[in-house]
Amino acid sequence: MDYKEEGGVAVLDAPGSDYGTATKKKSSRFTPEVLRELGRGVKPEEIVYKQSTRE
Amino acid sequence: MKKRIYGLETEYGFTGKSVISKLPEWLCNGARLYADGDHPEYATPECASVRDLVKHDKAGELLVQKAFEGKLYKNNVAAAISGAGLSSFGCHENYLTAARPLIELVPSLIPFLVTRQLFTGAGGGLAHGKYLISPRAMHINKEFSAITTANERGIVCLRDEPHADQLKYKRLHLITADANMSEVSTYMKMGTTSIVLDLIEEGRLPLISLSRPVDTLKALSWNTSGGWMVKTGDGKAMRATDVQRIYLDTAIRFASPDQTTFDVLGRWAKYLDALDRDPQELAGAVEWVMKREVLEAFAAEEQIPVGHQRVKNLELQMTDIDRKESRYYFLEKKGLVERIVTDEEILEATMEPPRDTRAFCRANMIYSKSCRPISIDWEKVMMEGGATFSLKDPLDSYNRYLDELGIKVQPRRKDFWDYFMELLFGKE
Numbered sequence: 224m225d226y227k228e229e230g231g232v233a234v235l236d237a238p239g240s241d242y243g244t245a246t247k248k249k250s251s252r253f254t255p256e257v258l259r260e261l262g263r264g265v266k267p268e269e270i271v272y273k274q275s276t277r278e
Numbered sequence: 279m280k281k282r283i284y285g286l287e288t289e290y291g292f293t294g295k296s297v298i299s300k301l302p303e304w305l306c307n308g309a310r311l312y313a314d315g316d317h318p319e320y321a322t323p324e325c326a327s328v329r330d331l332v333k334h335d336k337a338g339e340l341l342v343q344k345a346f347e348g349k350l351y352k353n354n355v356a357a358a359i360s361g362a363g364l365s366s367f368g369c370h371e372n373y374l375t376a377a378r379p380l381i382e383l384v385p386s387l388i389p390f391l392v393t394r395q396l397f398t399g400a401g402g403g404l405a406h407g408k409y410l411i412s413p414r415a416m417h418i419n420k421e422f423s424a425i426t427t428a429n430e431r432g433i434v435c436l437r438d439e440p441h442a443d444q445l446k447y448k449r450l451h452l453i454t455a456d457a458n459m460s461e462v463s464t465y466m467k468m469g470t471t472s473i474v475l476d477l478i479e480e481g482r483l484p485l486i487s488l489s490r491p492v493d494t495l496k497a498l499s500w501n502t503s504g505g506w507m508v509k510t511g512d513g514k515a516m517r518a519t520d521v522q523r524i525y526l527d528t529a530i531r532f533a534s535p536d537q538t539t540f541d542v543l544g545r546w547a548k549y550l551d552a553l554d555r556d557p558q559e560l561a562g563a564v565e566w567v568m569k570r571e572v573l574e575a576f577a578a579e580e581q582i583p584v585g586h587q588r589v590k591n592l593e594l595q596m597t598d599i600d601r602k603e604s605r606y607y608f609l610e611k612k613g614l615v616e617r618i619v620t621d622e623e624i625l626e627a628t629m630e631p632p633r634d635t636r637a638f639c640r641a642n643m644i645y646s647k648s649c650r651p652i653s654i655d656w657e658k659v660m661m662e663g664g665a666t667f668s669l670k671d672p673l674d675s676y677n678r679y680l681d682e683l684g685i686k687v688q689p690r691r692k693d694f695w696d697y698f699m700e701l702l703f704g705k706e
Contacts, residue, residue, distance in 0.1 A: 251575040252561060252614060258579040261572070261608055266591045270349075271293075
């Protein structure tokens with residue numbers, strides 16, 4: 224299996240190689256126009272938000 | 279499927295400074311909204327159909343947004359905390375069941391729940407380096423447990439708090455799944471599980487077990503390529519979709535023939551076939567498939583790696599509940615996302631409780647000008663002066679109490695109507 228256990232908690236491994244290179248275009252339902260419009264609303268900087276450790 | 283009570287409790291990721299709600303804890307639609315520690319939580323009212331539940335889950339997004347100042351994300355796996363590993367908060371499913379020990383449900387539920395993620399997973403995890411079918415799966419470490427946190431979360435949760443007549447009912451409280459933005463995913467998550475509970479209660483299910491179910495849950499989540507295989511308890515290899523088909527085929531033979539059941543069974547069969555052929559066929563309906571397609575297409579269009587910060591942001595912004603900014607709702611408005619309910623139904627659910635459960639009575643008691651409740655809980659309301667109204671049966675709308683108190687049921691107050699109208703239908 225491709226994940227490891229640390230202190231009983233599942234921890235994800237480092238990014239796979241396919242995440243380090245630009246993705247090749249595949250057929251998609253999303254037109255370039257839709258993707259460009261979608262992208263205009265995507266924040267450029269890392270989004271940091273408060274998180275909870277309990278539930 | 280049998281009439282039963284459904285509920286969803288969703289904890290939201292939050293950017294605000296202070297988790298102080300501007301709305302009361304018990305809302306006029308019968309829901310409960312509060313700060314659970316340091317995150318907002320919305321518990322739907324008791325619903326008697328999965329369709330009602332989808333409406334009220336979506337209404338919850340609007341109400342939470344109204345109540346808390348700050349950006350809210352409907353994702354229940356947050357970023358890693360330095361030194362503390364990954365953090366996860368919950369999206370808890372609730373099903374009213376017959377009064378039999380919950381432990382008896384475990385053997386039949388585990389293979390179903392382990393493989394259910396293939397059509398209910400929300401998808402995500404790029405921030406941690408790997409896109410997963412169900413990010414929540416990585417936080418489940420036991421086959422069953424009564425504990426809901428840390429390393430003790432179970433595939434089947436045995437927390438035994440029925441919030442109802444204990445001689446008549448139990449409440450199955452499942453914590454193993456993701457929070458879903460997709461109406462279809464919520465509908466199928468609750469609908470298929472309810473049908474499986476019907477089959478268990480009727481003793482219809484054939485016995486099947488999985489080898490190492492916790493590891494299998496995580497391994498399935500890890501594999502977004504398809505061709506999912508599992509090992510059964512007797513050591514045979516089997517397609518994960520075929521595990522689901524054991525439940526589906528039994529349901530087709532024995533499930534009660536109502537419209538919702540037909541719809542859920544039809545979708546269930548269609549989704550399993552598509553998962554075997556090419557999961558991409560489900561990009562309009564299954565959330566993890568849709569999100570993966572969006573992220574990859576966006577990265578390709580922008581000529582950046584999928585691991586790029588903007589793609590990670592897009593993944594997070596797909597869970598933003600603010601309809602003006604959410605990238606999920608951008609796609610929904612473009613007609614690229616399948617739906618179960620309408621915006622008009624969601625709007626109504628922000629104000630109106632389900633009419634066929636105890637939520638109806640509780641909400642009307644609380645919001646009647648002639649009543650002064652001093653203590654409110656799921657199963658009872660106490661009035662000033664000490665009169666207590668027991669609501670032990672969640673399937674009862676308790677109209678007799680409203681008659682007794684002289685409460686005339688009227689349309690809810692429309693305080694937030696314009697605000698929600700703008701959120702749902704307003705211009706961008």
